Amino acid sequence: MQGHDSRWTRRQFLAVAGISTGLTVLGGCAPFPETSPPSVTPKPSGRVQEYTLDAKEDSITINGKPVKTWIYSAGALSLPQLRVREGDTLRVKLTNKLPQDTTIHWHGLTLDNKMDGVPDLTQSPVARNQTFTYEFTAPFSGTYYYSSFVGTQADRFLYGPLIIDPANEQRNFDYEFIIMLDDWIDGVAGSPDDALKKLQSGGITTTSAVKGESAPDLNYPLYLINGTSAETPYEMTIKNNSRLLLRFINAAASTIFHVALQGHRMQVTHADGHEIAPVEVDALRIGMGERYDTIVTANHPGVWQLAARVEGTQKTMTRALLRYQGEKAKAPPADALPAELSRQTLQYSMLKAGPGVAVMPNRQPDTVTQIQLNGDPKKYTWTINGERYPNVTPISVAKGNLIRFEIQNQSPLPQPMHLHGQLFQLDNGTGHGPLKDTVLIDPGQKLAILWTASNPGQWAFHSNNVYHRASGMLGVVKVE
DSSP: OOTTOOOOOHHHHHHHTTOOSSOBOOSSOOOOOSOOOOOSSOOOOSOEEEEEEEEEEEEEEETTEEEEEEEEEETTEESOOEEEETTOEEEEEEEEOSSSOBOOEEETOOOOGGGSOOBTTTBOOBOTTOEEEEEEEOOSOEEEEEEOOSTTGGGTBOEEEEEEEOSSOOOOOSEEEEEEEEEEOTTTSSOHHHHHHHHHHHOOOOOOSSTTSOOOSOOOSEEEETTBOTTSOEEEEEOSSEEEEEEEEEOOSSOOEEEEETTOOEEEEEETTEEEEEEEESEEEEOTTOEEEEEEEEOSOSEEEEEEEETTOSSOEEEEEEEETTOOOOOOOTTOOOGGGGSOBOOGGGOOBOTTOOOOOSSOOSEEEEEEEEEETTTTEEEETTBOTTSOOOEEEOTTOEEEEEEEEOSSSOEEEEESSOOEEEEOSSSSOOEESEEEEOTTOEEEEEEEOOSOEEEEEEESOHHHHHTTOEEEEEEO
């Protein structure tokens, strides 16, 4: 990398993001603790991991061309991976060099309210040329990520993976790969702010090309895996007869992905960072903000497509490649969809909390709250209980109470609903649903979540569709 060139190539992105290009994991990266109890204040380890991030305008390289965007960088590094152990103190010094205010939100973590990164709710936004230090104890192991929470900034390159390793190391895999899914418009077809203005002035159609699926809000010019497109795919090189840990993170602003690995099945072990009873499937449906850890037994030599199809489209996709060492075969065509995508897809009804996971108390909730999600696609307005942020009435709950949210999606599009600062248990009819922080609710569907109001403060509850959130679908939950 030349010091005078600020553009970021695919390989530079992968290297500095801390995403393996096929390196065997030699120790210390296991995501499989015997227990992963939800804890707001875990026992501190005494260790401190410090990072310095600059939010700034810069260029990255996509399909061999420089693209101007906004990024996080750490010195010479772009999109750094943040990695700590349970109980460590994570200290991140953010300096804002953007032309707008900014913040960082830590997806899925139960932390001190003032560290949550919601502008004008949990903190004042970080102004241009100002610095803010985020500091908190890493609460539990798992796959998480961080991103800006201001406007449409998360639809740029203002995000990155956050991996919390268990305090007691365990390993049952040979390779680890982080798979970050994204939709991309910035610097290619205008900016995210331009896209929001167009949506709010012209509305959208919800007619889908695929029966049973909803059309996406935006048809993006590019879809990415780890910052690369289907034309120049990210590649994972492995040995035969090995076990792979694939950490999937949907960091997209407005796209649900259906993901499958050609020639292989996936054993899902964690949802949103928390252990589940393992379940084997062919494909995943991943809403914005959701994460899944999977184990793949690699015993089928060849060159295989890891495909991510855009929901609501028949063939729009992006991909990565899995290549066994020594294989010289050509890669599949860039638009080849694996047969696995039409086979068994993970459903919420298949998920059960792992045997060592502390879930919500088995008793009647203290409070049951009805929540209605609505939206007008022609006016492009999106509401929670008929209200649009910031003109909302907080949902007040007493600290320590067991809360049940019954959420009805009456909007015409799927809504990936995310609750800040608390963990919830999905009531999926199994009697032992998984712990999550984001749940994808389809049009006309009603889902219930249970959570203990253990973390005081005013917390955001919103759609993880960045454009729906920016157009009103954000509420406030007050724990006191």
